[in-house]
Amino acid sequence: MKLIHFYLIAWLCVGPVWAADNNLPDLGEASQAVFTPQVERKVGEEIIRDLRSDPAFLDDPEVTSYLNNLGYRLAAASPNNRQDFEFFVVRDNTLNAFALPGGYIGVHSGLILAAQSESELAGVLAHEIAHVTQRHIARLVAQDSRNSILSIAGLALAILAARSNSQVGGAAGAIVQAGAIQNTLDFTRENEREADRVGFQILTESGLDPHGMASFFERLAKFNRLYDNNAPVYLRSHPLTTDRLADIENRLQSTPYKQIPDSLDFQLVRAKLRATAGRPEEAVQWFDSGLKEQKFNSEVAQRYGLVSALLSAKQFTRAERELVQLKKNAPSHPMIEGLAATIKRAQGQDRAALAIYQAGLKAFPFQRALVYGYVDTLLALRQYAEAIHFINEELKRYVSDAQLYEYQARGYAGEKQEFLSHRALAEAYARRGNRVAAIQQLQIALKTREGDFYQLSSAEARLKELKALDAESRRP
Numbered sequence: 428m429k430l431i432h433f434y435l436i437a438w439l440c441v442g443p444v445w446a447a448d449n450n451l452p453d454l455g456e457a458s459q460a461v462f463t464p465q466v467e468r469k470v471g472e473e474i475i476r477d478l479r480s481d482p483a484f485l486d487d488p489e490v491t492s493y494l495n496n497l498g499y500r501l502a503a504a505s506p507n508n509r510q511d512f513e514f515f516v517v518r519d520n521t522l523n524a525f526a527l528p529g530g531y532i533g534v535h536s537g538l539i540l541a542a543q544s545e546s547e548l549a550g551v552l553a554h555e556i557a558h559v560t561q562r563h564i565a566r567l568v569a570q571d572s573r574n575s576i577l578s579i580a581g582l583a584l585a586i587l588a589a590r591s592n593s594q595v596g597g598a599a600g601a602i603v604q605a606g607a608i609q610n611t612l613d614f615t616r617e618n619e620r621e622a623d624r625v626g627f628q629i630l631t632e633s634g635l636d637p638h639g640m641a642s643f644f645e646r647l648a649k650f651n652r653l654y655d656n657n658a659p660v661y662l663r664s665h666p667l668t669t670d671r672l673a674d675i676e677n678r679l680q681s682t683p684y685k686q687i688p689d690s691l692d693f694q695l696v697r698a699k700l701r702a703t704a705g706r707p708e709e710a711v712q713w714f715d716s717g718l719k720e721q722k723f724n725s726e727v728a729q730r731y732g733l734v735s736a737l738l739s740a741k742q743f744t745r746a747e748r749e750l751v752q753l754k755k756n757a758p759s760h761p762m763i764e765g766l767a768a769t770i771k772r773a774q775g776q777d778r779a780a781l782a783i784y785q786a787g788l789k790a791f792p793f794q795r796a797l798v799y800g801y802v803d804t805l806l807a808l809r810q811y812a813e814a815i816h817f818i819n820e821e822l823k824r825y826v827s828d829a830q831l832y833e834y835q836a837r838g839y840a841g842e843k844q845e846f847l848s849h850r851a852l853a854e855a856y857a858r859r860g861n862r863v864a865a866i867q868q869l870q871i872a873l874k875t876r877e878g879d880f881y882q883l884s885s886a887e888a889r890l891k892e893l894k895a896l897d898a899e900s901r902r903p
Contacts, residue, residue, distance in 0.1 A: 471529025476860040485516040488796040504632035546639025557625035698732030707740035761794040811841035829858035846877035
């Protein structure tokens with residue numbers, strides 16, 4: 428995902444070149460563009476659609492759910508916020524976070540692991556949220572007239588290359604980033620000070636510790652001084668000056684310190700990321716060593732990480748044994764229940780896993796990871812009718828859940844209901860922003876000549892709606 432910043436520059440700068448071919452609104456001449464929140468959201472949707480197909484995009488409902496819960500808590504405390512947000516994780520060991528147009532905020536897994544407290548992670552998120560609410564990206568777009576036509580063409584070429592050959596795309600992106608256009612990405616010092624000020628306020632209002640922002644940035648600055656040639660990626664796009672650090676420290680002077688404990692969710696998510704990064708055997712050794720030497724912030728999280736690493740290493744017998752030890756001291760938690768079910772499934776014990784999911788959903792009915800695990804297990808056991816009924820009930824509450832529509836398509840396919848299977852798959856594509864694929868699936872569904880009058884009429888109306896939306900997005 429080294430192209431992620433490069434993608435951001437390109438989508439912001441190449442509106443006129445790419446609008447017709449990529450469903451982007453035509454921004455016109457950058458210096459004359461009015462980059463409204465509505466346009467920002469459309470641009471962000473197109474970026475995120477492409478990023479979801481990148482192998483580094485972490486499609487993990489537990490990690491994503493945690494990050495979004497923390498992000499929503501912060502966004503709710505943001506002054507004058509009228510922006511929808513979506514937070515996602517990139518599997519990358521570098522320290523980085525970034526805001527995309529439209530309220531999409533990405534965090535590298537390396538940054539989550541580097542945060543020494545939940546408030547430190549929240550400090551970075553609050554800072555990125557402030558960049559969005561203060562419309563700093565829109566301000567950058569207004570300055571794009573400084574970029575040369577050659578640089579913009581180079582970015583477009585790099586994106587085209589990246590779609591067919593990631594290595595070529597990466598090389599092209601690196602060349603372009605070496606030029607003056609890299610400046611387009613970097614927020615100005617004034618942007619950074621404003622994001623610090625607003626982010627500080629967000630942290631305070633949300634009940635988290637604003638000292639977390641200071642401690643994390645100070646550690647980044649120290650690292651930058653020690654390893655000047657290997658500065659964290661975050662510092663390249665977010666210039667960290669002594670003035671900024673001094674401003675944050677001054678605000679802290681009038682803020683009483685109170686220790687805010689990390690949530691268990693934060694500790695478990697970090698343990699899961701560490702357990703699944705790198706070679707499983709090394710992760711097992713790391714967690715074993717921490718338990719032996721009692722070097723951990725949370726024994727529950729340390730044992731959870733060990734079980735996760737053992738699962739990745741396919742050491743199922745020991746994983747089961749360590750899971751028993753974990754549950755002895757751990758409170759009831761959906762991530763632990765999900766891990767227990769996953770171990771059973773990895774050993775081909777789907778019925779045992781189903782029982783765990785059922786019990787887990789009674790205690791935690793709104794946990795998406797348990798919902799998905801339960802449905803996937805039902806489908807694996809070919810209990811298609813039960814799976815479809817459960818999915819339909821869930822869709823009454825979560826009408827935009829693309830993953831549920833994918834499961835629904837599998838269930839209908841198992842029941843040999845071809846029309847309904849393609850109809851459900853169309854909704855899955857539509858909810859992920861891929862209207863072209865959604866339209867194709869609806870056309871296939873209508874050609875099956877299945878479905879009753881109501882179903883066919885509904886599919887035809889949905890096809891007409893998606894075609895209209897697609898046409899509108901292509902208009903200059």
